[in-house]
Amino acid sequence: MEIKRNLRKERIGVVTSNKMEKSIVVSETKKMKHPMYGKFVLKTKKYVAHDEKNDCNEGDTVKIMETRPLSKTKCWRLVEIIERAK
Secondary structure (H helix, E strand, O other), X not given: OOOOOOOOOEEEEEEEEOOOOOEEEEEEEEEEEOOOOOOEEEEEEXXXXXXXXXXXXXXXXXXXXXXXXXXXXXXXXXXXXXEOOO
C-alpha cells in the first residue's frame, strides 16, 4: 500500500538576505489590482528558507518549496537556483 503525500507549495522569488548560516530570506513580489481604485499595487511577501550548502547570494532568483518546520520562522527549503545575480 502506497502512502499518498499532499502537493507542496512552491514559490519563485529573489534572495534579499543571506547573512545567516544555512538560511536565506526570499522575497516574492506580486502585482495586485486594488479592489476599489483599480490601480496595480506591488505586494511583497518574505519567506525564510533553508539553504543547506550556503551557495545563494543576494539578488539570485530561486525556487523554494514548503517543508516541515525547521525553526521558529523557517518552513521552506531551497529547490534550485534559477538565475544568478549579475
